[in-house]
Every structure is written in C-alpha cells, then in structure tokens.
Amino acid sequence: xxxxxxxxxxxxxxxxxxxxxxxxxxxxxxxxxxxxxxxxxxxxxxxxxxxxxxxxxxxxxxxxxxxxxxxxxxxxxxxxxxxxxxxxxxxxxxxxxxxxxxxxxxxxxxxxxxxxxxxxxxxxxxxxxxxxxxxxxxxxxxxxxxxxxxxxxxxxxxxxxxxxxxxxxxxxxxxxxxxxxxxxxxxxxxxxxxxxxxxxxxxxxxxxxxxxxxxxxxxxxxxxxxxxxxxxxxxxxxxxxxxxxxxxxxxxxxxxxxxxxxxxxxxxxxxxxxxxxxxxxxxxxxxxxxxxxxxxxxxxxxxxxxxxxxxxxxxxxxxxxxxxxxxxxxxxxxxxxxxxxxxxxxxxxxxxxxxxxxxxxxxxxxxxxxxxxxxxxxxxxx
Ligand SMILES: NC(=O)c1ccc[n+]([C@@H]2O[C@H](COP(=O)([O-])OP(=O)(O)OC[C@H]3O[C@@H](n4cnc5c(N)ncnc54)[C@H](O)[C@@H]3O)[C@@H](O)[C@H]2O)c1
Numbered sequence: 495x496x497x498x499x500x501x502x503x504x505x506x507x508x509x510x511x512x513x514x515x516x517x518x519x520x521x522x523x524x525x526x527x528x529x530x531x532x533x534x535x536x537x538x539x540x541x542x543x544x545x546x547x548x549x550x551x552x553x554x555x556x557x558x559x560x561x562x563x564x565x566x567x568x569x570x571x572x573x574x575x576x577x578x579x580x581x582x583x584x585x586x587x588x589x590x591x592x593x594x595x596x597x598x599x600x601x602x603x604x605x606x607x608x609x610x611x612x613x614x615x616x617x618x619x620x621x622x623x624x625x626x627x628x629x630x631x632x633x634x635x636x637x638x639x640x641x642x643x644x645x646x647x648x649x650x651x652x653x654x655x656x657x658x659x660x661x662x663x664x665x666x667x668x669x670x671x672x673x674x675x676x677x678x679x680x681x682x683x684x685x686x687x688x689x690x691x692x693x694x695x696x697x698x699x700x701x702x703x704x705x706x707x708x709x710x711x712x713x714x715x716x717x718x719x720x721x722x723x724x725x726x727x728x729x730x731x732x733x734x735x736x737x738x739x740x741x742x743x744x745x746x747x748x749x750x751x752x753x754x755x756x757x758x759x760x761x762x763x764x765x766x767x768x769x770x771x772x773x774x775x776x777x778x779x780x781x782x783x784x785x786x787x788x789x790x791x792x793x794x795x796x797x798x799x800x801x802x803x804x805x806x807x808x809x810x811x812x813x814x815x816x817x818x819x820x821x822x823x824x825x826x827x828x829x830x831x832x833x834x835x836x837x838x839x840x841x842x843x844x845x846x847x848x849x850x851x852x853x854x855x856x857x858x859x860x861x862x863x864x865x866x867x868x869x870x871x872x873x874x875x876x
Pocket of ligand 1: 536571
C-alpha cells in the first residue's frame with residue numbers, strides 16, 4: 495500500500511500524538527480525515543491540509559456515515575481519555591469513551607472497506623513490572639485507564655476476523671518532544687507529563703517541578719520510565735501501516751527505546767540548564783507504576799524485517815547518552831512552546847487596546863516567548 499493512494503481516518507487527530515502523525519501523513523501527500531471532539535484536542539493543532547470533522551466516537555451513526563461516505567481504507571485510532579487520576583474517579587466516563595468508543599469504531603467498519611486499524615495502546619496495560627517487558631508479557635493493568643486500553647485491544651482483535659481488517663496494536667511508552675516544524679506540540683494542561691512540564695518551566699524565571707513520590711522501590715525512589723520521541727513514534731505508525739497492509743499480518747508492538755530513566759535523573763539534567771529550579775516532593779499519585787520500560791530485543795525480534803531495519807535506525811539515532819537524549823526531548827518541546835506562545839502573543843497583541851488586563855497578559859506572553867528563544871539557543875549549545 496502506498497500511503498497516498500487511500501483515505502486514512504485519524505481519530506484524535508487534533509491531539510498531541512495525532513497531530514504529529516497527521517503532519518507526517520500530509521508530508522507524504524496522504525488524504526487524511528481527522529475525527530475529533532476537541533475534548534482535549536485543539537483547533538491550532540489541526541493540520542489545514544487534512545479534512546477536519548468535529549465528532550465523537552461515542553456516536554456510532556456519525557462514524558459509520560463518515561467511514562462509508564469517504565471509503566476509509568485505514569484507521570489510526572487515538573481518540574481516548576488518558577488522565578489516570580480522572581479515570582480512577584470517573585470509571586463510567588472512561589469506559590464509555592475509551593471502550594464504548596472503540597467498539598463503535600470497529601462496528602462501523604462492517605462494510606469491509608477498512609483494511610487496517612492502528613490502535614494507540616499503552617505500556618500501562620502490563621502493570622508494575624520491575625524488569626523490562628516484551629509483547630508476550632501477560633498484561634495486568636493496575637489503573638482503570640490501563641484497563642480500558644486492554645479492553646479496547648481485545649475488541650480490536652475480536653472483530654478483525656469478522657470485518658476482515660488487519661490490526662497494529664502499538665503499546666506506547668512515555669511520549670515526549672515535538673515536531674521540528676515548531677507548529678505543534680503537547681498543549682493540553684490536564685496531562686501531567688514530566689518532559690512537557692520541564693519545557694514549560696524552562697520558560698519561567700522561577701521554575702518549579704513537582705515530583706509525585708520519592709519512596710518507590712527504584713534506585714532513587716522516583717518512578718522509572720522509557721521515553722520515546724514523538725517523531726520516532728509517528729514514524730512507527732506509518733511503517734506499521736505499510737507493514738501490515740503488505741504482509742496481511744496483524745501485530746502488537748512495544749514502542750520505547752528499551753531504557754528507563756528515573757524522574758530524578760531527568761531533573762538532574764534540567765538542573766544543569768536551570769540552576770534555580772525548585773523541586774517539590776509530594777505524595778504519590780494513585781495507581782502510579784514504579785517501573786515501565788520495554789525490552790528492545792523483543793521489540794526487534796517480533797517485527798518483520800523491514801520494520802526491524804527502521805527500528806535499528808531509530809535506535810541508532812537515539813542511542814546517545816542520557817543527557818543528549820533528554821535534551822533532544824526538552825529542546826523540541828521548548829521550540830514548539832516558543833512558537834505556540836508567539837502565536838498566542840500575536841493574537842493577544844491584536845486586542846491589546848481592548849482592556850488593560852489583556853495588555854498585561856500580552857506583555858507577559860511576549861516576554862516569555864523572547865526568553866524561550868534564548869533557552870532554545872542554550873539547549874542547542876549543550
Ligand atoms: N501521551 C502519551 O505518553 C501516551 C502514552 C500511551 C498511550 N497514549 C495514547 O495515545 C493516544 C493519544 O494521546 P495524546 O497524548 O495525543 O492525548 P491527547 O489528549 O492530546 O489526544 C487525544 C485526542 O482524542 C480526542 N478525543 C477524546 N475523546 C474523544 C471522543 N469521544 N471522540 C472524538 N475525539 C476524542 C481529544 O479531543 C484529543 O484530541 C491516546 O489513546 C492515549 O491513550 C498516549
């Protein structure tokens with residue numbers, strides 16, 4: 495399958511990861527349809543060259559109409575809620591959206607036009623595993639969010655025979671960074687992701703980072719995670735889409751680099767850039783896992799040859815020292831923030847005469863973006 499010859503539907507394409515996948519698809523001249531209800535997605539992340547449909551995956555009729563009318567050939571399904579805390583407090587909401595929405599989506603593929611579904615799953619489905627996990631590790635979700643991802647995987651597998659599609663289930667580890675285009679990045683505030691938070695704090699005069707729990711059973715007491723760069727992850731989607739449509743074989747894949755870093759280690763890197771950073775240690779957040787990192791070898795062996803090559807390529811690119819890798823994540827986030835802050839500032843600037851309150855905010859914003867530029871230079875030189 496060549497990416498540009500068929501219609502591709504991206505649910506959740508106005509979100510952080512979705513917008514990066516769409517950017518790559520558009521570069522390859524694919525015909526992309528974004529389906530998103532903008533609950534945690536943003537208009538400013540929507541690629542102008544894609545067709546945007548505002549809609550909800552809980553609406554079966556709507557989904558069915560869109561898939562049939564546009565003869566959708568492949569679906570990349572990202573739409574979901576992903577806040578672990580919120581999921582614990584509001585299980586019904588998470589079940590309806592993540593599991594019910596996925597069920598609607600696969601049932602809407604009943605006309606057999608859809609040949610491939612790529613699903614955004616999560617490493618959290620493995621539960622707490624001190625050693626690295628591979629795709630054959632038995633899932634044991636600890637949080638309700640992880641449970642909804644696991645259930646969604648089951649649904650996608652179950653219906654693949656009935657509706658004759660192949661699937662690629664991608665279990666993401668911790669996603670970080672932003673596109674070099676600087677036009678998109680992670681902007682949703684409710685997702686408390688560490689590297690994003692550090693990038694935001696890097697723009698402040700008095701940066702502060704909260705660490706939730708330093709009494710885990712890890713080397714320094716803080717959680718260990720395997721961070722994957724967003725552009726590598728986006729590339730994996732395209733390669734897997736090509737792979738399953740050529741091989742006609744479904745697959746499950748862990749998406750990480752095979753090395754875990756503790757929160758404290760990442761903060762130490764940040765401290766070298768921002769000496770005045772204040773670190774506040776707080777209570778653990780519920781259902782947080784101490785460890786999450788994949789086993790690279792398993793990832794390579796379970797893939798087909800073409801993917802293995804790309805995987806090796808990605809590893810080569812990222813196989814530098816901790817510092818360089820974390821800097822790369824932070825730097826790209828920072829550039830995206832700079833651009834987004836700049837756009838916001840320009841918009842605010844236009845209405846500066848409206849009220850004195852706006853005027854103050856606009857000045858603060860412009861100030862922040864000027865500072866980001868300086869930081870970006872710092873990152874580039876380190
Ligand atoms: N960010 C990570 O580190 C990470 C890790 C593992 C898995 N994931 C998975 O990746 C996917 C994308 O995550 P993200 O980080 O881009 O989050 P995000 O919140 O930025 O993107 C999710 C998008 O889905 C949309 N959406 C949610 N519910 C919807 C509904 N009912 N109908 C239509 N659109 C809906 C939101 O508006 C948003 O644009 C999610 O499925 C998430 O579970 C993310």
